[in-house]
Amino acid sequence: MPLTHISLRAGKPEAYRQAIFDSLYRALHETFNVPEDNEFMTLREHDAADFRYGASYLGVARSDDVVFIQITVNNTRTVEQKKALFRRIAELLRDRPGIRPEDVFVNLVEVAKENWSLGNGLAQYA
Known part of the structure; x- marks a missing residue:
């Protein structure tokens, strides 16, 4: 049950933003076995004055096209699955919508399964 938040600088067309959603869902489906229809994502655009990043932190040459992706997931995945997710x-x-790999910043937040309520005030995974 991933919950994904995406942040990027404002100005990209709708097709670009939708391609981000599609690519992220596909990666989660392929590497984390996320089932069909399990898509919960938000995307927020920021003006340049409200968006800051380390242009060369850890030797990665980032550009103004950097995208921050934070994914909250159950704490049930292996290190190998996480590495596969980041790669995918x-x-x-890179393939769609054309973001350089250097500009893909991903952060996983792991939570226990009982920390989710997917509606109706229930803890569906507890």
Whole structure:
């Protein structure tokens, strides 16, 4: 049950933003076995004055096209699955909508399964 938040600088067309959603869902489906119709994502655009990043932190040459992706997931995945997810996200976003791998910044937030309520005030996974 991933919950994904995406942040980027304002100004990209709708097709670009939709391609980000599509590519992220595909990567999650392929590497984390996320089922069909399990898409919960938001995308927020920021003016240049409200968006800051380290242009060369850890030797990665980022541009103004950097995209921050934060994914909250159950704490049930292996390190190998996480590495596969990071790789696949970078590959798919490179292919569509054309984001350089250097500009793909991903952060996983892991939570226990009982920390979700997917509606109706229930803890569906508890």
